[in-house]
Every structure is written in structure tokens, then in C-alpha cells.
Amino acid sequence: MKRKAIIKLENVSFSYNKGDFLNNINLTIYEKDFLGIIGPNGGGKTTLIKLIMGLLKPDEGKISLFGSTSKASRESIGYLSQFKNIDFEFPITAMEIVLLSRVGRKLFKRFNSQDMAAAEAAIKSMGIWALRDKTLNELSGGEKQRIFIARALANNPKVLILDEPLTNLDFHIQEELYKILKQLNKEIAIVIVDHDLQMVSKYSKEIVCVNKCKMHAIKYHDANSLRAGLESHV
Amino acid sequence: MMQIHSERGWNLMFEALQYQFFQNALIIAVLASLASGMIGTYIVIKRMSLISGAIAHAAFGGLGISYFLNSNPLIGGIIFSLLSAVSIAVFRKGARVDTLLSFMWATGMALGLVFIFLTPGYATDLFTYLFGNILLVSRADLIMILILDIVILSTIILMFNSFLSVSFDEEFSESRNTNVTLVNIVLFSLIALTIVATIRVVGIVLMIAILTIPAATAQLFFKTVKRIMVGSSIITLLAVVSGLYISYYLDFATGPIIVLIIALIYVLSLVISGLRTQKVPKVSCEDNDFVFMEVRE
Numbered sequence: 001m002k003r004k005a006i007i008k009l010e011n012v013s014f015s016y017n018k019g020d021f022l023n024n025i026n027l028t029i030y031e032k033d034f035l036g037i038i039g040p041n042g043g044g045k046t047t048l049i050k051l052i053m054g055l056l057k058p059d060e061g062k063i064s065l066f067g068s069t070s071k072a073s074r075e076s077i078g079y080l081s082q083f084k085n086i087d088f089e090f091p092i093t094a095m096e097i098v099l100l101s102r103v104g105r106k107l108f109k110r111f112n113s114q115d116m117a118a119a120e121a122a123i124k125s126m127g128i129w130a131l132r133d134k135t136l137n138e139l140s141g142g143e144k145q146r147i148f149i150a151r152a153l154a155n156n157p158k159v160l161i162l163d164e165p166l167t168n169l170d171f172h173i174q175e176e177l178y179k180i181l182k183q184l185n186k187e188i189a190i191v192i193v194d195h196d197l198q199m200v201s202k203y204s205k206e207i208v209c210v211n212k213c214k215m216h217a218i219k220y221h222d223a224n225s226l227r228a229g230l231e232s233h234v
Numbered sequence: 235m236m237q238i239h240s241e242r243g244w245n246l247m248f249e250a251l252q253y254q255f256f257q258n259a260l261i262i263a264v265l266a267s268l269a270s271g272m273i274g275t276y277i278v279i280k281r282m283s284l285i286s287g288a289i290a291h292a293a294f295g296g297l298g299i300s301y302f303l304n305s306n307p308l309i310g311g312i313i314f315s316l317l318s319a320v321s322i323a324v325f326r327k328g329a330r331v332d333t334l335l336s337f338m339w340a341t342g343m344a345l346g347l348v349f350i351f352l353t354p355g356y357a358t359d360l361f362t363y364l365f366g367n368i369l370l371v372s373r374a375d376l377i378m379i380l381i382l383d384i385v386i387l388s389t390i391i392l393m394f395n396s397f398l399s400v401s402f403d404e405e406f407s408e409s410r411n412t413n414v415t416l417v418n419i420v421l422f423s424l425i426a427l428t429i430v431a432t433i434r435v436v437g438i439v440l441m442i443a444i445l446t447i448p449a450a451t452a453q454l455f456f457k458t459v460k461r462i463m464v465g466s467s468i469i470t471l472l473a474v475v476s477g478l479y480i481s482y483y484l485d486f487a488t489g490p491i492i493v494l495i496i497a498l499i500y501v502l503s504l505v506i507s508g509l510r511t512q513k514v515p516k517v518s519c520e521d522n523d524f525v526f527m528e529v530r531e
Contacts, residue, residue, distance in 0.1 A: 054409075055405060055408060055409065071411060074409060074411070077409070079409045081403075081405050081406060085403070085405060086403060087281075087402075090401075091279060091453060091456070091457050091458055091462055092398070092459070093457075096398070096458070097402070099395075100395065100398060100402065100407075103399045103410065104410050104411060104412060105411050106396075107392075107393055107413070107416070107417070108392045109395045111395070135457045135458070155410075
């Protein structure tokens, strides 16, 4: 059975200040994929994600989500950005963080019982319902990460895109989160940017390596063949 | 002896109340405290003190021009502060935002000063706009501030969730197709209107204090935005009303007194919250209901 393509990048180029950054990228992500994105720092992993999310505009090429190029289609993506833009001292509870993901386009949004139910389901699916009234700065690193994944899940996305969600988390928590993602992958596609080759190769089905102008899909059977594949490309 | 003292205190309190100007001042105190307490909360949690400072000083330019043209200074203040707020909301992501803020800050101030100097009999009024004197508020000012307050408070109530979402995480809000620029334009415009509503109380130069310190104080004790807003409004109201009385009896401009009271409350709160956190032991991992599952190889 042929799988349906959900995210498609065709000949996409992007540069910040006239210098080539991402050049002529082609990438197709299918439903129920578990795609790992790796590459050196400054190689363009986050840029690639932001292009997909429509947070950056490509200079050339076409990006379609679920067969459409309209901005509305990105609402079917659960997005988890890097933590560096988040102010952890912001006075907000875990429940509020997840609920706010349902504000969307409505300027005068009031939360109804549907919103509450969706937030509750998302938080429960991450096993942290008991922490819902804790404020952000009262949560540990792993708990924070779960809340942000719950936020990304609260709108029933068809794909979850996570940009380095595991930075600064210890090994056990990383493994735990990967298991959760694996579980979610039964229903939805997962795209994850990660530094940890060992971990990402253990769980993902495919890996692409992004390094500025070049992008490679790497086929592998285990960590060793992945490493060999990487060395031949990077 | 005590009785006589307190009786005299009550008398002093009511004596002031019989004057119309004092009643006006009290009403403005309530209105300004509500607006600045709530908007100040956004300024503190979104770390926008410099932006607010720039808007306040830009407002002074419009104020001066209005004053020179012999119309109500607050109208010029509203126009200039709104213009600067909107341009900051639109251009703030650019590389030169720092320059933009400094430009508005100094140019607005210079423009205001030039026009006030050009107007005969400037001296006392200049002092009032720069440092505030709530005891010199006219009936027209009061009505205008009342209208500003209604606009500010009802917009906050209507757009509370949009404001919170965009303040917390702009990038995520954008990925959910929230109109981030529009929400910011509205929020920054409310900051502008709050500044105009507060000019009479503390003046342009001391504005930053009333917009940020009460909210920062409330944040020491409360952990959600709604509660910080209420706490911050109450702290501001306490400071403004007590400052009002002290200024009245000392025959002194209200602005500096109010700011000193706000600062005093902040310092005391820092000490109290410092003592409190020392007493309460930190929550340990075991106290959380959630415990990570053991990982087995």
C-alpha cells in the first residue's frame, strides 16, 4: 500500500543574508513516518523546521502540507520549538500552557468545554495530569518537556514536529520521552531534530542529515551502518 | 490621648474629601491604578519596560504640541503614544529596534519641551507633566481618563487569552495562525493609553515606576497573570491614595511621593518573600504525584 505524503518540500532554497544556506532541498514526509533530522550545529536543522512551519518563507521552491500550500494547513501540525525562546519565569500554569494552544485565530477566544476536554486528554496522555496546576518554574526539565508535548498534541495533529526537545535532559528522561513518541507514532507521524545519534537511530525509521547546502537521506539497519553512512556524507 | 489622635486623623481625611479637586483626584487614583496594575502586569511578564519608557516619552511630544495649540494636552498625548506604540509593535523584530526606541524616547521629549517652552507661562505645567500632580486634575481630564479606562479594561477582558498566548510564546502562537502582529499592536496600544491615563498621577519621567514595580511586587506573591493583575492594581491603589493624602498635607507634588511609596512596598515585599521562601522547604521529587517510570534495558 502506498503511503500518503503529508509534508513535501520541492527544490526549496533559503538564505538569511544572501549567502547560501539551504539550497535546493527536496524532502517528502509520509504519514506515520518517524523521521530523525540530524546534522552539525548551524547546519540548518531548525531553519528547515521553521520553513515547514511557515515561520520562515523560502526564497525559492514549494512547500506543501497535506497537499495544500495555504497557511491554514499548518494547524494540523503539532509544533514544539527549541526552549531558548521560552521564559521559564513566566507566571503560567501547566494547564494554561496547554489550553492556550487552542486560542488559534480567534482574537476574543473563550475556552469552552471542548477546549477543556482536549487539554485534559493531551495532559493525561503525557501522564502529568497531577501537575496541571503547577506553574512553569515549579516543573522539572522532563515535566516541562511533557507539558510542551501535551500543548503540541492538544489540537489532534497529524504530525508532531519537535526541534531538539531533549537538550539538557538526562538519559532516562530522554529514553522515556522517546518511548512516548514511539507510542504516539502508531497514530501520527513524528519528525524530531536531535543531537543524540544513538537515541535517534534506535527509534526512528529514517534519518536525514542536514548540512547547509547538502541534505542526505540515510538508510541504515543499526547504529554502526548509520555511522558509516553518515561518515560518507558529512 | 490615642483617641484624640485617631479622631484628628479621621477629621483630616474627611476634611480633604469635601473638596471637588480631591474627589476628582481620588477617582483618578482608582482609574489609573486599575489600568496600570493590569497593563503593568503584561509589561513585567513580557519584559517591556524600555518599550513603555519609549512610548511614554514619545507621548510627551504630542502633549507639548497640544499644549502649545491650546487644546487638551492628553489628546496630543494619545495620538503620539498610539503612533509610537504601533510602530514599535510592527518594527520591533527588526535589527534596529534599540535605535528606534532611543529615537522615540529623546525626540518625543525634545519636541514636548520645545513646544512647552514656546507657550507663555509654562513653568508649573511643565513640572506637572514631567513628575505628575494628581491634585491638579480637571473635570475634562477625568472624563477622558474614564473613557480610556473603559477601553483598556474591556479590551483586556475580551482579548485576555490572545494576549496571554502571544506574550508567552509568539512563535507557537504564529504556528497556530494567531495574528501575532495584530495582537501586539492592540496590546502596545493599550500600553500607550494606560500611559496617557497615568500621566496626571506620576508624570512621564516617573511613569516606569508605576507601570512596573507594583506588578513585579505582586509577582513575588502570586503565580498566575490574573492574580498578579489584581494584586498589582491593589498595590498601586494603596500607594496612589496614601501618596495623595501625604502630598495634600505636605503641599507637595504627588508623583514623587507615590513612587517612593511604591518603591518602599517593593523593598518590604522582597524582604517578606525572602523570609517566606527560607521557611518553606523546597518541594522534593517524592512530593510530586508523578514519578518517572523506571527504565529497563
